[in-house]
Amino acid sequence: MTILRLAWLSLRSRKFTSGLTIFSIGLSVMLLVGVDRIRQGAQLGFEGTLSQTDLVVGARGGSLPLLLYSVFHIGTANNEISWDSYQHFAHHPAVLWTIPLSMGDSHRGFRVVATDDNFYEHYRYRGNRSLQLAQGSRAEGIFDAVIGSAVAAQLHYHLGQKIILSHGLQGSFLKHTADPYTVVGILARTATPVDRAIYITLLGDEAMHYGWQNGAPPLEPIPASQIHPSDLHIKTISAFLLRTRSRIGTLFLQREINTYKPEPLTAIIPAFTLEDLWNVLSAADIALSLVSGAVLIVGLLVMLTALYTSLNERRREIAVLRTVGLNARQIFTLFILESTVISAVGAAFGLTVVYIVLFAVRIPVENNYGIPLAMVGVSWRVAIYLGSVVVAGALLGFIPAVRAYRNALIDGLNAG
Amino acid sequence: MSQHVSMSASEAIHLRNVVFGYNPRVPLLRIDELVVADRQRVFLYGPSGSGKTTLLGLITGILQPQQGSCKVLGHEMTKLPLSARDRLRGAEMGYIFQSFNLIPYLTVRQNVALPCQVHKRRRKNIIAPTLNEEVERLVRRLGLESHLDHNVKQLSTGQQQRVAIARAVIGKPSLVIADEPTSALDTDRREAFMNLLLEVCDEASATLVFVSHDRSLMSHFDQQISVSDISEVCA
Numbered sequence: 001m002t003i004l005r006l007a008w009l010s011l012r013s014r015k016f017t018s019g020l021t022i023f024s025i026g027l028s029v030m031l032l033v034g035v036d037r038i039r040q041g042a043q044l045g046f047e048g049t050l051s052q053t054d055l056v057v058g059a060r061g062g063s064l065p066l067l068l069y070s071v072f073h074i075g076t077a078n079n080e081i082s083w084d085s086y087q088h089f090a091h092h093p094a095v096l097w098t099i100p101l102s103m104g105d106s107h108r109g110f111r112v113v114a115t116d117d118n119f120y121e122h123y124r125y126r127g128n129r130s131l132q133l134a135q136g137s138r139a140e141g142i143f144d145a146v147i148g149s150a151v152a153a154q155l156h157y158h159l160g161q162k163i164i165l166s167h168g169l170q171g172s173f174l175k176h177t178a179d180p181y182t183v184v185g186i187l188a189r190t191a192t193p194v195d196r197a198i199y200i201t202l203l204g205d206e207a208m209h210y211g212w213q214n215g216a217p218p219l220e221p222i223p224a225s226q227i228h229p230s231d232l233h234i235k236t237i238s239a240f241l242l243r244t245r246s247r248i249g250t251l252f253l254q255r256e257i258n259t260y261k262p263e264p265l266t267a268i269i270p271a272f273t274l275e276d277l278w279n280v281l282s283a284a285d286i287a288l289s290l291v292s293g294a295v296l297i298v299g300l301l302v303m304l305t306a307l308y309t310s311l312n313e314r315r316r317e318i319a320v321l322r323t324v325g326l327n328a329r330q331i332f333t334l335f336i337l338e339s340t341v342i343s344a345v346g347a348a349f350g351l352t353v354v355y356i357v358l359f360a361v362r363i364p365v366e367n368n369y370g371i372p373l374a375m376v377g378v379s380w381r382v383a384i385y386l387g388s389v390v391v392a393g394a395l396l397g398f399i400p401a402v403r404a405y406r407n408a409l410i411d412g413l414n415a416g
Numbered sequence: 417m418s419q420h421v422s423m424s425a426s427e428a429i430h431l432r433n434v435v436f437g438y439n440p441r442v443p444l445l446r447i448d449e450l451v452v453a454d455r456q457r458v459f460l461y462g463p464s465g466s467g468k469t470t471l472l473g474l475i476t477g478i479l480q481p482q483q484g485s486c487k488v489l490g491h492e493m494t495k496l497p498l499s500a501r502d503r504l505r506g507a508e509m510g511y512i513f514q515s516f517n518l519i520p521y522l523t524v525r526q527n528v529a530l531p532c533q534v535h536k537r538r539r540k541n542i543i544a545p546t547l548n549e550e551v552e553r554l555v556r557r558l559g560l561e562s563h564l565d566h567n568v569k570q571l572s573t574g575q576q577q578r579v580a581i582a583r584a585v586i587g588k589p590s591l592v593i594a595d596e597p598t599s600a601l602d603t604d605r606r607e608a609f610m611n612l613l614l615e616v617c618d619e620a621s622a623t624l625v626f627v628s629h630d631r632s633l634m635s636h637f638d639q640q641i642s643v644s645d646i647s648e649v650c651a
Contacts, residue, residue, distance in 0.1 A: 006519075013521030316516045322478065323513075324583070325506010325534045327499055 003330055007337035010317075017306045022346045024299040029350025029389055030357075031292035033382050037358055039285055043278060044374035045366075046072070048126040049192040050241075050270055053099075054250045057081070057089065057257055058239035060264035064280075067273045070101055070239040073111045073193045077103060080236035085263045089242065094249040097122045099241040102205050105165045110151050111197045112165050114205030114237075122243065125192050135159055136185030142204045142229060146185035148195035150366075157183055163198070165208060191366070191374075206232040242267075296389065300396055303342050307335065307400040315407055328405050335401035336394055343393020347386045351378075426454045427487070428591055428623040429475055434484035436474060443482070445470055447647045452623060452639070454590075457614065459634050460627045462643035468627045471643060472593055475625065476509060477501030489590050507537040510584025510622070512613075514596040517580035518568040525551055525564050528582045531589075538587025554582040558612060574605045581613055588620040595627045610636055 011018045050071050058066040059079030068074040090098045099122055102114035120138050123131050136159045139146045147157055157163070161183040181200060189195055207227050244250045250269065257267035318331055326334075362373045378386075429452040437443040445467045452458050462468055473479035474486055477493045478501075486493040489508050493501060505511075510531070518527045528551045532539040542550035555561055558578040563571060568579060577597055584592050594613065598606045614636060617624045626637065634640050 009521045009526075317519055320513070320517060320519060322502070323476070323505065323509075323511035324530050325502060327502035329499070 003326075003333050004337055004341075007334050007341055010334070011338055011341060014306075014310065017310070018342060021299070021303045021306050021342050022349060024302045025296070025343055025346025025389065025393070026349035026353065028292060028296035028299040029347050029386065030354050031295055032289065032385050033351055034354045034357070035285065035288045035292055036379070036382055036385070037354060037376060038373065039281070040376045040379060041358065041362075041373040043274075044376060045192075046274055046277070047271070048374060049194075050125060051127055052122075052124040052243060053241045053270055054244045054247070055242045055254055055257070055267045056239060056270055056273075057242060057265055057267045060266050063266060063268040063273045064276060066239060066266055066268055067270055067277075069103065070241070071193070071270065073103075073113075073197060077238040080238055081240075081265060082236055082263055083234045085260065085265065086237055086240055088260075088262075089257065090240075092253070094244050094246075094253050096243045096245050098243075099123060100202060100237045101239050101241070102202060102237040104238065105167055105205070105208065107151075107163055107165050107198050108155060110148075110155075112145075112200060112205075113197050114200050114202045116202055119199065123194070123241075125190055125194070129190070131190070131194065132188040134186045134188040136183070139184055139199055139201050139204070141184075142201060142207045142227065142232070143181045144184040144201065144204065145181040146187060146199040147183055148187050148197050148199075149189040150195035151198060152186045157186075159183055159186065165198075165200075167208075196366075202234050202237070203229055203232050206234055296392075299346070300343070300389075300392055303339060303393065304396050304399060307339060307397065308403070311400055311403055311407070314404070318404055318407060332401045332405045335404050336397040339397025339400070340390060340394040344390050346393075347389045351382075351386065428452050428454045428456065428489060429625070430485075430487040431474070432485045432487075434474065434481045434486055436470065436479060436481040440482050445474075445647050447471070447484070450641070450646055452625065455621060455623055456639050457617070457624045457637045458626065459637035459640045460625060460643055461629060461631055461634070461640065463629060466643045467647055468643050469595060471647070472595055472625070472627060475591075476505050476511065476593065478505070503535070506531060507535040508590045510586075510589040510592040512577070512580045512584050512592070512594040512597045515573065515576070515600045517583070518576055520569055521567075523565050523567055524555060524560060524571070524579050527568055527579055528555060528586055531583060532587045535587070538589065541588040542586070550586065551582075554586055554616075555579075557616065558582050573600050574609070577601065577609060578612065581609075581616060585616045585620045585622065589622055591625065592617050592620070592622045593625045593627075596629070597626075598628065598630065598633065606633075 056067055056070055058070060058077065059081050061078060065075055065078075069077050086098070086100055089095060090100075097118055099118045100115055101119075103111060105112040117138060117140075120131055120133075133146070134149065136146070138144075145163060151157065162180040163183060164180055181204070187194065187199075210227050210232065242253075244253055254267045254269065257265050321331060321334075322328070358373065359375065362375065365373055429450065431447050431450040433449075434445070434447040435443050436445045450471075460468055460471070470479065474481055474493075475488055477486075477488065477496065480486075480494060484494070489504070491500075491504060496504065519530070522530070525548075529547055532542065532547050532550070539547060544550040544553050552561070552564065555564055558581060560571075560575060560578055560582075563575065568576060571579065577600070580597070584594075597613070598609055601609055610633060613626075614624070626633070
């Protein structure tokens with residue numbers, strides 16, 4: 001019978017207190033690792049949403065809101081940029097390609113994004129992945145719509161489905177009832193906010209608002225059949241994504257856009273702005289980590305208390321083990337092993353639950369909050385967390401172990 | 417001189433001029449001489465507080481005297497380091513307490529096997545081909561075969577004391593020490609327990625040191641020693 005086996009059986013015989021202790025340590029590991037995994041998962045998710053785009057351009061305003069609404073569909077655009085300005089930069093010699101984006105409408109909670117062929121052609125995510133159509137074709141006609149995979153899955157839409165778009169976002173009572181759009185394509189899953197949007201053409205967006213004046217629809221709805229492409233003129237868009245011919249050109253172009261005289265514009269480098277976002281969130285991250293650290297300390301103290309209070313009732317057991325021939329060092333080891341087993345099982349339990357929970361909430365979080373969570377492996381930071389939980393548990397075990405060792409020597413055979 | 421050497425070889429225990437106190441400045445026990453011959457059955461008696469358990473602590477090497485010589489199974493305990501005494505105790509001695517002899521989270525089988533798992537020397541001495549069979553043989557010998565894989569907490573006090581006998585004698589230790597093992601038993605079971613203990617100690621050819629305040633058990637033994645007579649208890 002090894003000492004480890006004795007330690008295990010001893011812990012098992014005190015199922016309730018051992019279980020509670022393991023649970024409290026597991027809980028703190030869960031918090032500590034969970035906060036870390038969510039942060040890293042969200043970072044990877046956000047960073048993976050947009051790649052190969054050098055600049056995001058919108059109306060003059062905050063850089064973070066611009067990035068959030070244009071790429072992640074969080075929040076709304078306050079101002080538009082003129083089509084002329086867009087054309088100016090789309091044909092700028094330093095520019096390789098641009099993707100225009102026009103937002104502001106929705107369909108049953110999903111954003112409607114008006115764009116053009118460049119979107120299907122040039123949009124890249126997670127390195128060099130391009131958009132693929134799972135079914136159908138790109139939106140080309142005025143009343144064509146392409147839907148993201150999450151939209152198709154949640155609303156059970158298929159090709160040919162007629163959809164009615166509403167003005168503004170969720171819960172708007174203004175519906176563009178006059179102009180039913182048709183689903184012509186469904187995008188393959190990207191695990192980015194692209195999945196949760198509906199894509200129409202820029203002219204389609206104009207058609208939706210044809211005849212509107214001062215933000216109000218015409219009194220008599222205009223039937224789709226009466227709208228001709230030649231009647232439509234694109235006046236504004238919300239933002240555009242841009243890739244420069246050379247990386248060096250990016251900074252010059254950003255400066256040029258930011259100081260563009262005809263219209264006040266903002267150009268941002270997405271990676272830098274995301275960095276700002278993490279800086280904003282790092283305070284919350286530190287606060288959460290501190291709370292989880294405190295919970296961990298409480299968990300370890302619970303273990304110490306449980307082991308220490310059991311010492312008195314275990315004096316007899318220690319005396320018996322000594323008469324059987326276990327030396328004081330082995331009894332010391334027994335107690336260290338008990339605390340180590342508790343903290344190791346607690347850490348393993350916490351880690352397992354974190355991953356099960358992350359796996360389970362990944363899709364709902366992405367769908368409901370638009371926060372893409374990547375599944376990430378165990379990082380060095382997490383390995384260090386887990387290692388220190390086990391080491392701290394083992395070290396705390398020294399306190400009852402020393403007591404037990406001394407009891408064993410002092411009590412002799414008298415403990416009764 | 418040669419006679420003296422052969423004498424000491426057949427002595428299981430020989431204490432001389434031993435002085436001991438839990439606080440070194442307050443001696444508790446003073447023993448001029450205590451000799452127990454090999455394979456003897458010795459009855460140690462005395463009122464409670466007379467230092468019986470302390471004396472057993474000295475014999476088993478759990479306690480060390482401040483003065484004197486304490487020779488057990490051919491080893492001078494006062495000269496052995498702590499770890500060697502722990503090893504000697506586990507390998508050569510079996511111990512039975514008054515009660516709560518067993519590790520509560522182990523089964524009967526695991527409790528009995530424990531000394532052989534800790535000490536190779538005990539394991540080598542078993543009669544049956546495997547440890548498991550030896551445990552079963554002993555447990556059957558003590559009439560507890562139906563409880564082999566039960567948790568010890570399910571056993572009655574009398575049954576627990578019998579498991580303690582099995583654990584004390586497994587692997588044939590040279591010395592078996594019983595500290596008031598019958599005081600928790602009623603009169604009928606006391607006799608049965610005594611007979612079993614004496615029989616299995618004989619089978620293991622072990623020296624038996626039996627401590628009790630109950631002098632009615634005295635007749636079972638070859639040698640009777642009053643702790644009060646051999647030691648001077650200091651207040």
